[in-house]
Amino acid sequence: MDLSALGNCLTSASCIVTQxxxxxxxxxxxxxxxAGVSLIFGVLKVVNxxxxxxxxxxxxxxxxxFKLTDxxxxxxxAAGIGVAIxxxxxxxxxxxxxxxxxxLMQLLVCYGVILILDDVVKIIWGADFRSFGMPxxxxxxxxxxxxxxxxxxxxxxxxxxxLIAAILGLVITRTRYGKIVRAAAVNPSMVSAxxxxxxVVYASVFVIGGLLAGLAGGLAAPVRSLVSGMGTSVIIExxxxxxxxxxxxxxxxxxxxxxxxxxxxxxxIGFPLFTEGLMFLLMAVVLVVKPSGLFGKGN
Amino acid sequence: xxxxxxxxxxxxxxxxxxxxxxxxxxxxxxxxxxxxxxxxAGMVTINSGRGAMVGSAxxxxxxxxxxxxxxxxxxxxxxxxxxxxxxxxKPDESARIAREFVNSDGCEILFDAxxxxxxxxxxxxxxxxxxxxxxxxxxxxxxTADPKIRSWNAFRSARQGIHDAIGGGSYAAGxxxxxxxxxxxxxxxxxxxxxxxxxLFFEYLKHFNKDIEVVGESWPKLFQADYTEQLTKILQTxxxxxxxxxxxxxxxxxxxxxxxxxLFAQMQVFAINIADYAILTAVKNLPKxxxxxxxxxxxxxxxxxxxxxxxxxxxxxxxxxxxxxxxNATGAQFVIEAMKKTNSTDPKKVAAxxxxxxxxxxxxxxxKITMRAEDHTIINxxxxxxxxxxxxxxxxxxxxxxxxxxxxLEIEWKKKSKYL
Numbered sequence: 001m002d003l004s005a006l007g008n009c010l011t012s013a014s015c016i017v018t019q020x021x022x023x024x025x026x027x028x029x030x031x032x033x034x035a036g037v038s039l040i041f042g043v044l045k046v047v048n049x050x051x052x053x054x055x056x057x058x059x060x061x062x063x064x065x066f067k068l069t070d071x072x073x074x075x076x077x078a079a080g081i082g083v084a085i086x087x088x089x090x091x092x093x094x095x096x097x098x099x100x101x102x103x104l105m106q107l108l109v110c111y112g113v114i115l116i117l118d119d120v121v122k123i124i125w126g127a128d129f130r131s132f133g134m135p136x137x138x139x140x141x142x143x144x145x146x147x148x149x150x151x152x153x154x155x156x157x158x159x160x161x162x163l164i165a166a167i168l169g170l171v172i173t174r175t176r177y178g179k180i181v182r183a184a185a186v187n188p189s190m191v192s193a194x195x196x197x198x199x200v201v202y203a204s205v206f207v208i209g210g211l212l213a214g215l216a217g218g219l220a221a222p223v224r225s226l227v228s229g230m231g232t233s234v235i236i237e238x239x240x241x242x243x244x245x246x247x248x249x250x251x252x253x254x255x256x257x258x259x260x261x262x263x264x265x266x267x268x269i270g271f272p273l274f275t276e277g278l279m280f281l282l283m284a285v286v287l288v289v290k291p292s293g294l295f296g297k298g299n
Numbered sequence: 300x301x302x303x304x305x306x307x308x309x310x311x312x313x314x315x316x317x318x319x320x321x322x323x324x325x326x327x328x329x330x331x332x333x334x335x336x337x338x339x340a341g342m343v344t345i346n347s348g349r350g351a352m353v354g355s356a357x358x359x360x361x362x363x364x365x366x367x368x369x370x371x372x373x374x375x376x377x378x379x380x381x382x383x384x385x386x387x388x389k390p391d392e393s394a395r396i397a398r399e400f401v402n403s404d405g406c407e408i409l410f411d412a413x414x415x416x417x418x419x420x421x422x423x424x425x426x427x428x429x430x431x432x433x434x435x436x437x438x439x440x441x442x443t444a445d446p447k448i449r450s451w452n453a454f455r456s457a458r459q460g461i462h463d464a465i466g467g468g469s470y471a472a473g474x475x476x477x478x479x480x481x482x483x484x485x486x487x488x489x490x491x492x493x494x495x496x497x498x499l500f501f502e503y504l505k506h507f508n509k510d511i512e513v514v515g516e517s518w519p520k521l522f523q524a525d526y527t528e529q530l531t532k533i534l535q536t537x538x539x540x541x542x543x544x545x546x547x548x549x550x551x552x553x554x555x556x557x558x559x560x561x562l563f564a565q566m567q568v569f570a571i572n573i574a575d576y577a578i579l580t581a582v583k584n585l586p587k588x589x590x591x592x593x594x595x596x597x598x599x600x601x602x603x604x605x606x607x608x609x610x611x612x613x614x615x616x617x618x619x620x621x622x623x624x625x626x627n628a629t630g631a632q633f634v635i636e637a638m639k640k641t642n643s644t645d646p647k648k649v650a651a652x653x654x655x656x657x658x659x660x661x662x663x664x665x666x667k668i669t670m671r672a673e674d675h676t677i678i679n680x681x682x683x684x685x686x687x688x689x690x691x692x693x694x695x696x697x698x699x700x701x702x703x704x705x706x707x708l709e710i711e712w713k714k715k716s717k718y719l
Contacts (some may be wrong), residue, residue, distance in 0.1 A: 005515075009535060012535075014535070015535050018531045018534060018535060019528075019531055019535075022527045022528055022530075022531040023528075025527055026525055026527055026528065029525075118347065118348065119347075122347075122351060127346075127351040127352050127354070127355040128352045128355065128577055128581070128618075129349075129352060129547060129548030129551060129577075129581060130581060131551045131555060131581040131582050131583055132555075132583070133555075133582075133583025133584060134555065134558065134559060134583070134584060138559070139584070141561055142559065142560055142561055149531070149534055149560055149561075151559035151560055152559070153559050154527075154559070220524075220525075222555065223525075223552065223555050223556050223559065224524055224525065224552050224555075225547075225548030225549070225551040225552040225555075225581070226548075227349050227351075227352075227547075227548045228347075228348065228349070228351055229347070229348035229349045229351070230349065230524065230548075232348070232349075233522060233523070233524050234524060264528050265527070265528045265531065267528075268517065268528040268529060268531075268532050269532055269535070272516060272517055272518055272532075273489070273518055275528070276520055
């Protein structure tokens with residue numbers, strides 16, 4: 001524990017700028033994955049344990065697309081679309097068959113898919129880690145604000161992820177489709193009775209979840225090593241975010257992700273040996289104070 | 300998953316097996332077929348998850364030696380049958396597999412190509428069952444240095460943390476004096492190897508240069524996906540140099556993320572595990588001037604034997620050899636040479652032969668590596684430090700570390716640690 005270092009940081013503009021942007025970037029990338037987990041749980045009451053593997057697939061799809069086109073934008077879009085299609089297949093072929101089953105059965109299906117995808121990645125892309133490399137556009141010196149350092153690529157990531165979060169928020173709150181999704185989350189029988197095909201709604205939620213996770217994988221690929229099993233740590237943090245923000249709440253996922261990002265960022269200054277523990281501590285505090293999560297509704 | 304490397308049973312083997320069964324049933328006089336029985340060796344390694352690259356390189360290094368031994372006729376006609384099983388990086392699973400190899404599969408040799416955590420668990424199995432065991436990946440010094448952990452039948456063919464620390468400390472202290480680097484910081488993975496390596500490196504850095512001041516430390520967890528928080532902390536602490544023993548994909552992520560913060564222009568970086576082809580070829584824009592210990596390089600030691608071995612490995616496996624490749628090849632070579640010398644697989648005879656044995660090796664100083672008798676660990680392997688360039692040969696000038704210095708300070712360290 002180094003509280004004096006944390007105190008010095010909080011009174012230094014350069015430290016605040018650097019650590020805040022660091023927290024934002026950690027949180028916003030996490031949000032893209034956690035939002036999908038939260039959305040799927042909110043509508044389907046399914047804990048998609050395989051969502052981390054969606055993120056991994058996104059990173060690998062982006063790697064291949066980048067190799068083929070040398071265009072980062074195309075690579076990220078290919079990752080998002082590719083995993084969205086995979087999400088659709090995953091829901092139609094597997095998850096839709098276990099909707100009414102006990103949670104254990106759903107978890108087993110997800111776990112099986114995780115193991116299969118890890119092996120598939122090893123077969124196609126190899127067991128060794130792969131590096132995406134920084135696209136030429138972003139190979140520039142970092143910005144310096146008030147003495148704090150912010151890499152160009154992270155500025156880009158912050159803008160893009162905020163844009164995606166805004167679009168997602170608008171779709172969920174301001175469109176007819178969003179209303180249907182929210183209604184399906186509350187009362188799927190009524191939605192079905194109104195003549196809306198809930199099967200299509202469910203599949204679309206997996207498509208959106210897959211799209212977000214794929215985009216997250218593609219966006220993060222230049223600064224993360226790609227390796228079979230890379231989704232595991234992301235899914236654990238996503239569940240922490242979902243618990244903090246409230247199961248099923250996209251707004252909660254955003255707030256929870258940013259909280260985790262900032263806790264990690266400033267925690268590493270003051271509590272270098274307890275940064276991971278701080279995340280779980282935050283989750284425990286939220287569970288005690290508001291068991292349904294910051295934005296969650298009771299039950 | 301189990302992989303078998305060795306001869307498949309032939310019709311003749313089946314007939315022999317049936318014959319043995321018949322002998323057992325009918326009570327015919329005993330006829331031994333043991334002379335043709337394969338020598339079973341079990342390899343525990345990590346073949347899944349984020350550590351899968353360990354198993355990939357380790358199994359290639361060892362199995363290639365086994366293949367060559369079998370092709371040359373084996374031990375009086377007995378080939379080695381190498382069985383490889385995945386521990387998934389879980390030490391309890393590693394110990395279970397090791398036990399199963401001996402008790403159920405009849406393995407006469409254990410190859411531990413797992414993590415350091417698993418090595419200690421496997422060492423306990425080795426002690427209990429008395430099977431000949433070679434730790435091929437674990438670099439944690441106490442495994443063989445601590446007499447309470449050491450065992451008559453267990454050896455290490457991997458480099459050792461204390462050797463790296465002395466070599467690294469000596470090299471870094473020289474650079475620090477030359478460039479006036481006083482303020483240092485550590486950024487190593489938060490588990491046994493990372494902590495040992497970090498502590499020992501700074502101990503010997505200070506031993507060789509009394510002016511060094513450690514101004515901060517950062518402990519990312521193993522397999523952490525993002526190092527942004529550690530990097531920003533380093534930038535805030537403003538050290539003149541950092542030391543890291545991150546490895547594998549964690550290290551490539553750290554390098555990629557450091558580059559976008561322009562970290563390499565602001566301080567000297569000493570990352571012991573960079574000079575390994577898995578890293579050197581994976582990082583797309585390898586920065587110039589990072590200091591690294593030699594893990595495996597085809598150009599170090601700069602000998603024809605080493606270059607030829609690397610070229611042959613690449614031709615066979617279509618990939619560069621890694622640190623684990625040479626460590627596992629060396630472990631297999633020691634066992635094979637000891638079996639040939641004793642013409643036996645008896646663990647007591649083979650272990651006795653391995654003690655103090657020196658073998659010809661492309662990875663050794665002067666083409667030789669010795670299995671030190673007193674603590675069952677290899678010495679005289681090529682080790683040194685140099686600076687990176689972005690293209691092949693990646694670390695063109697490696698400064699060798701003097702083994703006399705290593706040996707002297709290692710003895711002091713053992714005394715201080717109450718191992719002697």
